[in-house]
Amino acid sequence: MADAGPATDADVAAWASSLGVPGLVDMHTHFLPERVMRKVWAYFDDAAEHYGTAWPIHYRLPEGERIEVLRALGVRHFAPLVYPHKPGMAEWLTRWAREFGTTVAEAVPTATLYPEPGAGAQVATALRAGVRCFKAHIQVGDYDPRSDLLDQAWGLLAEAGVPVVVHCGHGPIPGSYTGVEVFGEVLRRHPRLVAVLAHAGMPEYEDALALVREYPRVYLDTTMVGVEFTESMAPLPRDWPARIAGCADRVVLGTDFPNIPYPYATQLRAIAGWAERHPDLGRRFLRAVLHDTPAALLGVR
Numbered sequence: 525m526a527d528a529g530p531a532t533d534a535d536v537a538a539w540a541s542s543l544g545v546p547g548l549v550d551m552h553t554h555f556l557p558e559r560v561m562r563k564v565w566a567y568f569d570d571a572a573e574h575y576g577t578a579w580p581i582h583y584r585l586p587e588g589e590r591i592e593v594l595r596a597l598g599v600r601h602f603a604p605l606v607y608p609h610k611p612g613m614a615e616w617l618t619r620w621a622r623e624f625g626t627t628v629a630e631a632v633p634t635a636t637l638y639p640e641p642g643a644g645a646q647v648a649t650a651l652r653a654g655v656r657c658f659k660a661h662i663q664v665g666d667y668d669p670r671s672d673l674l675d676q677a678w679g680l681l682a683e684a685g686v687p688v689v690v691h692c693g694h695g696p697i698p699g700s701y702t703g704v705e706v707f708g709e710v711l712r713r714h715p716r717l718v719a720v721l722a723h724a725g726m727p728e729y730e731d732a733l734a735l736v737r738e739y740p741r742v743y744l745d746t747t748m749v750g751v752e753f754t755e756s757m758a759p760l761p762r763d764w765p766a767r768i769a770g771c772a773d774r775v776v777l778g779t780d781f782p783n784i785p786y787p788y789a790t791q792l793r794a795i796a797g798w799a800e801r802h803p804d805l806g807r808r809f810l811r812a813v814l815h816d817t818p819a820a821l822l823g824v825r
Contacts, residue, residue: 529796530789537598547600549818552747552778555604575696583782601824604631607661614638632656639667644676658688663699669710682717687821695726704731724749727758736771745778750794765802772809776818
């Protein structure tokens with residue numbers, strides 16, 4: 525049955541086409557400068573020490589080959605997300621991501637931010653340059669999203685209606701300022717912010733859904749949600765399909781490609797499983813998650 529999801533990566537493009545999806549739109553991938561990506565992969569190589577479980581990178585390939593993998597999967601557009609872990613990184617990472625987004629046809633220009641003097645001006649510059657998506661990684665950045673240094677930046681993003689993918693949940697390990705309720709305070713100050721809660725707020729799924737219900741411009745992404753690897757650490761509520769049925773148009777495809785310890789098709793099978801288990805989801809939900817909703821957020825077709 526087409527809705528059961530693709531068995532392997534080789535089946536992904538045909539499966540999506542069978543649903544009437546013109547191509548996948550992935551709002552949560554990672555492309556970084558080579559030396560930064562090497563450091564990220566080295567961190568995952570020690571995942572047993574950091575997270576208590578091994579995390580083998582499934583797509584540990586040169587950049588050009590990773591792009592070709594996405595094309596073979598039928599990914600029509602993707603957001604290559606970058607993120608800093610200390611002051612002074614955000615501006616040059618944004619420059620790199622903007623250039624990547626103008627040279628790779630399927631990539632949209634993205635940017636990032638960090639609480640430091642001039643953060644608002646950096647965001648304004650990126651918006652003028654046509655950036656279509658931002659990334660805020662509160663766990664890796666180890667910063668307080670409520671910082672006054674970010675208030676102007678959040679306000680500019682809210683006014684522009686440009687989405688920001690925010691890793692604010694405690695998964696895979698808590699940070700100093702993680703917690704969906706912490707980012708909720710940012711939303712109370714900037715209720716029109718278009719925020720995509722990465723990993724559906726994992727493991728605080730219900731708190732993330734509460735923000736979706738409260739704020740009409742808050743979304744969830746599917747990154748690593750409901751797959752066997754993370755179910756052992758942060759299991760979904762058993763009635764997850766019923767819980768998202770009421771906000772089905774506020775769920776978007778995200779995968780964490782290439783930094784995932786399983787094939788891309790694994791995530792799609794999890795999403796397809798939700799669609800099968802609730803009568804109000806089905807193929808219409810799949811078309812929305814895999815293409816229509818993220819395409820609208822990124823301003824692509």
